[in-house]
Amino acid sequence: MLLYFFVIGFIFNLYPMPVSYSVISRGNPSKPNEPKKFYASVSSSGEISVRDLAKEIAEITTMSMPDVIGVLESVLMLVPRHISQGKIIRLGELGSLRLSVSSEGMEKAEEVNAKCIKSSKFIFKPGKELQKALKQVEYVKIQ
Numbered sequence: 108m109l110l111y112f113f114v115i116g117f118i119f120n121l122y123p124m125p126v127s128y129s130v131i132s133r134g135n136p137s138k139p140n141e142p143k144k145f146y147a148s149v150s151s152s153g154e155i156s157v158r159d160l161a162k163e164i165a166e167i168t169t170m171s172m173p174d175v176i177g178v179l180e181s182v183l184m185l186v187p188r189h190i191s192q193g194k195i196i197r198l199g200e201l202g203s204l205r206l207s208v209s210s211e212g213m214e215k216a217e218e219v220n221a222k223c224i225k226s227s228k229f230i231f232k233p234g235k236e237l238q239k240a241l242k243q244v245e246y247v248k249i250q
Contacts, residue, residue: 131146205229211224
């Protein structure tokens with residue numbers, strides 16, 4: 108798996124593709140009377156399916172496409188188990204995945220219980236190699 112990310116990093120450095128962005132206007136919800144400001148927003152160039160990603164991985168490794176899909180499906184099956192046990196999932200150079208919750212604030216610590224939790228979400232923190240690759244991204248404005 109580490110070899111895969113090394114190769115992808117190598118390819119990314121050899122064939123950098125600019126990321127397109129457009130300009131959008133947004134108002135500040137807490138200050139609706141203020142004028143809107145303009146921001147850059149990444150424009151997606153499409154999607155890649157797990158199957159297509161598995162094909163690419165199979166091309167640069169000794170694994171077959173069904174083997175890669177099997178590994179990815181296994182990760183999908185195991186992530187909820189370990190997240191529900193409160194574990195942080197370390198994915199090597201890819202990064203880490205952990206659970207975060209949003210809860211209602213209470214006056215006293217004793218009042219905080221599971222019913223106070225309003226929502227939960229996954230937090231992905233990219234690894235050093237992904238952060239390094241992100242610094243090399245070039246951006247192109249689309250009209």
